[in-house]
Amino acid sequence: MKDFFVSFNSADRAWADWIAWTLEEAGYQVVYQPWDFRAGGNFVLEMQKAASETRKTVVVLTDNYLKADYTQPEWAAAFVQDPRGENRKLIPLRVAPCSPAGLLKPLIYADLTGLPADEAKAAVLTAISDDRPKPAQPPSFPGTAPHPAGPSPAYPGLQLDIGRLPIPGPHFVGREAEIARLNAVWEDPAIHVLTLVAFGGVGKSALVARWLDRMAADGWRGAARVLDWSFYSQGMENRVTSAEPFIDHALRFFGDPDPKAGSLHDRGARLAGLIRKERTLLVLDGIEPLQYPPGRPEIEGRLKDPGLAALLKGLAAGNPGLCVVTTRERIADLAGSQRTAPQIHLEELEPGAAVALLRQLGVNGRETDLTAAAKEFQHHALTLTLLGNFLRRAHRGDIRKRREIDLHRADEKQGGHASRVIAAYARWLGEGPELAILRLLGLFDRPAEAGALKALRAAPPIPELTESLVDLLDEDWQLTITTLRDHSLLAAADPREPETLDAHPLVRAYFAEELESHRPDAWQEGNRRLYEHLRQAAPDLPD
DSSP: EEEEEHHHHHHHHHHHHHHHHHHHHHHHOOOOHHHHHOOTSHHHHHHHHHHHHHEEEEEESSHHHHHHHHHHHHHHHHHHHHHTOOSSEEEEOOOOOOOGGGGTTTTTOOOTTOOHHHHHHHHHHHHHHOOOOOOOSSSOOOOOOOOOOOOOOOOTTEEOOOOOOOOOOSSSOOOHHHHHHHHHHHOOOTEEEEEEEEETTSHHHHHHHHHHHHHHTTTGGGSEEEEEEEEEEGGOOOOOOOOOOHHHHHHHHHHHTTTSSSSSHHHHHOOOOOOOOSOOOEEEEHHHGBBOOOOOTTTOOOOOHHHHHHHHHHHOOOOSSSEEESSSSGGGTTTTOOSSEEEOOOOOOOOOHHHHHHHTTTTTOHHHHHHHHHHTTTTTTTHHHHHHHHHHHHHHTGGGGGGGGGGGTGGGGGGGHHHHHHHHHHHHHHHHHHHHHHHHHHTTTBOOOOOHHHHHSSSOOOOHHHHHHHOOOOOHHHHHHHHHHHHSSSSOOOOTBOOOOOOOOHHHHHHHHHHHHHHHHHHHHHHHHHHHHHHHHHHHOOO
């Protein structure tokens, strides 16, 4: 009799593959449908044989599994043999947020959600073992503060230049399949560039930032150099921009003796050559300002910048490391390199993860109402975060109050649902310093540094914009900033520039449009002050 039968839903195939491999690698005998059910066999008989000729059934537990009809007989066959769980015939391994109900509810599951690979492997092997999981070593005396374990040893010559990605919020759910895919791609020598495509607010930057955290915890897994760069400081407008600041910085980081030499195209190609010399992890976040927008099929999605185009094409042709790109539009320049430079669409949150996010944010109500709300807001990560914070603050977390937000004709690709939640927030906040600060950010297409904010807050006040800010005490200013960050309307503080304020591009874009359309005089005067501030702050050039 073999040891384990792995029961899973096809949507969770990546997790099932990994679990089956982990079990066999540890010396167990496994029956696993993709490896053992051969063409020409009888599927029903094979399933019956698997259930009856294995000691235990391992369940890959997700919302997909719980909702599928054909998985129920698989776990039921094990359950009926051991309804009290005394022999642990059914071992659930939860790999994504979900809430088992009915007969599965009382079963204890091993939770792999959010664990790095080595910890997940240990959790699987502990869960399936019949041994009592008593530690081999005695625990530390509770009265003595233990020394924290250090990270895995990194490559001795590792060089890091990171910290530019937007700082993700404290609530991060789901995305384990995507993180597993990033892990797999990093180890796949055939893939040189991976592009994550999704419109604003889906969670591209947060996903990559969380993955980088796990890479760091694992000692960067053999990388010799790591560099990240965010283009989101360009804002949401499709203005003509250049990748030159990035290419100049990157050439210096990789040791180019003359970063200014040659055309932008030549420098991009030269940078690709330098990156290819070592196993490098390069992250380019939010490159859509450097792409042609939709509307003209012959050029949409193409890169405006010749240096960036030369870099990505060069890396697609050969790269011992990996370049991870995030954008809202597919990169037309890489369309012919799907094997070495795949572009994948990042889907919205899974329904179970979306509900879990609302619960984490303090939203309460019936499961059916939470599920309906998540669907109404398209399982969109930023929108649900704003919604959850709004309901907690304004309506004590009552999910039923979501109906006060008008979703009529919301175009989510343009941030429609998020915009309507922001509008509800604005109405709830009312006129005051919170709303004034958000409007100030509408004047910026990048993070707002402290000097520029001080210039805007200076007397005399800008009518319809800064009246509530001119005489605001520093203590009250900080309290207001804290409130906006608690609502996720402002991004978390950057430790390197704690006085700088930033927000998601969709939030900035909403208040930019509101200010320009409904307060044109304030919009004009605010931009004039910013111009004067920047002119005076610019260094004098030599004659």
